[in-house]
Amino acid sequence: MNLNVIVHAGISTGTILLIAAIGEILTERAGIKNLGVEGMMLLGAMAGFKIAHETGNVWLGLLGAIFAGGILSLLHGLVTISFQADQTVSGLSLTFLGTGLALVMGEGLTGLTTPVVPNYTVPILSQIPYLGEVLFTNHNLLTYFGYLLIPISWFFIFKTKPGLHIRAVGEKPAAADTLGVSVYRIRYLYTFIGGCFAGLAGAAISIAISPGWYSHLTTSGQGWIAIALVIFAQWNPTRAALGGYLFGMLRRLLLDLQGPAMLLGGRNPFFYNHNLVFFLQMMPYALTVLALLWGSSGARRKRLGAPAALGEPYVRGERGL
């Protein structure tokens, strides 16, 4: 067990959660809750892997994954924005649909290899003591994309005019509508963008950070963890990033706990009784629940929380639909 390795790996795998969570933040800030992240991620992972395998071009794979996630999310948009269906149920069915599509179209991909998004060491920055080693050395290019995404998405949401429009639509759609902001268009747009991010997050697994196609085990619930992260992060990209990285490190720590025979000066129970590892595997899911519990008390204390119109369909006055 090496702390540097854990932090390095955590930042790497945390990037997957970070991308998916920031996409979902953009969608939810506009008032649309999309619980289909897991399905969109799996479809993106499959599409990215399949396209990269068949064309031999990893960038086309990434593009295809983004597109696949975006297209799938538009179904959610159609059903919830235009048809005003319940967003929870629609999101769930999106997960089913995405999973089904990915499994059907991904038949026979297991065991194949593809080109992957390359790793890169940033010159100069990687020379910074300690930080250079864990943050800027031999990381996947998508990890650096993640670094850029954090400030950009924060700035976009809180400091720009389009960001203001998103928040207005998510908090008080009727008021935004009065001021000439098209609620429907913005909700469709950011549902689509959220889907694109989820698709990219899927490809970040299958053709970048832990390459391969393992059918539904490829994502293994990370889409759901990303949604929990959004709530925990109180719809703030910076907090989502921190949470994502921490979560990634925890996962790596749990993995590494199984290795050494001695732990903290005593016999390592996970080494001698291998079945206890099942409890380690439970941990990410249990911690997600605990994080939500912790987040919920924090949210109430600070009176921060979900966008006011999250999950509410918007119906314009007399037009009916």
Added chain:
Amino acid sequence: MGLRLEFQKRTEDHPKWLPAATSIGAVLLAFVISGFILKSVGADPLYIYSYFWTASFGSWGSISDVVVKATPLLLIGLGSALSFKMRLWNIGGEGQFYMGAFFASMVVLLPMVNLQTTPKIVVLGLMMVMGMVGGALFGFIPGVLRAKYNINEVITTLMLNYIAVYWNNYWIFGKYSDAGFQMTKMFPKVAWLPRLADYAKQYKFFSGITLHAGVIFGLIAAVIVWIILNKSRWGYKITLIGDNPKAARYAGLDITKNIILVFMFSGALAGLAGMAEVSGVVHRLQERISTSYGFSGVIVAWLAKLNPVAVIIVSILFGALIVAGREIQPSGVSFLIQGITLFLVISSDVLLKYTLRIERTGKHSKSIEPEAALTEEAK
């Protein structure tokens, strides 16, 4: 000449047959759309569908298999229907099923009673109770978190699904493993639910028919849930809280208590399904006793429009999908059909709230009836 679609809010209640019609239409359309998708990946949809039919309804043996697979779907679907009625999204059927199976198995594995001397009916009764306790426990946790801390139950129930699977694995790989295999020893016969095949000596016809008594639990549960929802005061409260929580609060209903109760009831039904599966089908606790029954149960409930009687019919249909989907390639087909079906069902709900008019942008305008609108939507 252009066409324009226009939705108009219904001023009267929709006709009584419309929900059923939209559900049936959604299923049929789902098969058509899945057919096109299968075609596009190079599979032969007509062959797959005809195989589906013979593999599920082709013989008495396969029909019995379908009902066996429909049993957990029925129980979980009923539990989901009850919680959805209150707009509680219990997606934890999978985990509650596993915990039910685990708790029921404990009766045999610990053992809780002397398996040599205790009458079968007592052992089975105890297993049923334990199964329901296990399921209810995994309903209680998300219920409390939702009711007291307002934590999104979709995520907590999903996370608990994973936890339940690992929890089961810990015991079947470890303490209760049968000679290192990932399963426990076969339960003694006293812990088996009666099957039709047990009566093959008297009635030749029953030989090899695996249908077990669990289906009776399902049918009884359907009646109970129907009574709760339609005839009881509790059902009225559940519906009121679901439709209008503010009004329910003003009316002095204890929402916290009801959320927890509904979650536990819903979990208990899924737990009973887990008990029926270990006691009626596999006769041991092992890995992968569920082929995502928990998730399919959610779709069953929704497709049945939360109507307990319709849940029976829909679970048979989905049981057939699972039986036929076991051997078919590509492996995701039944998932795909389920996903598309659910999507079409929720989209078609718009027809219950609105009438669809198609207006020609010329002089004459013409309105069409909703059932025609459903096919129109498909185009």
